Amino acid sequence: MAKKRAKKKAFSAVKAVKANARERVGQPKPEQVLAATPREEKRGNKHRKTLARLLAEDE
Secondary structure: OOOOOOOOOOOOHHHHHHHHHHHHHOOOOOOOOOOOOOHHHHHOOOOOOOHHHHHHHHO
C-alpha cells in the first residue's frame, strides 16, 4: 500500500507576522488573573444614600 502524501500547508500571513514579532520582541508575558470586584462597586450606586441612612450608619 502506498504512503499518503502530506498535504502542503497554506501560507498564513497572520502566523508569519506573529512568528516574526516573537523573534524580534520575544514571547508575550503570561496573562494575569485580576481579583473579581463586586458588580455594585464597578457601576456605582444607583441611588444616593439619604440623610437618615447616613446617620444610622454612624451609630
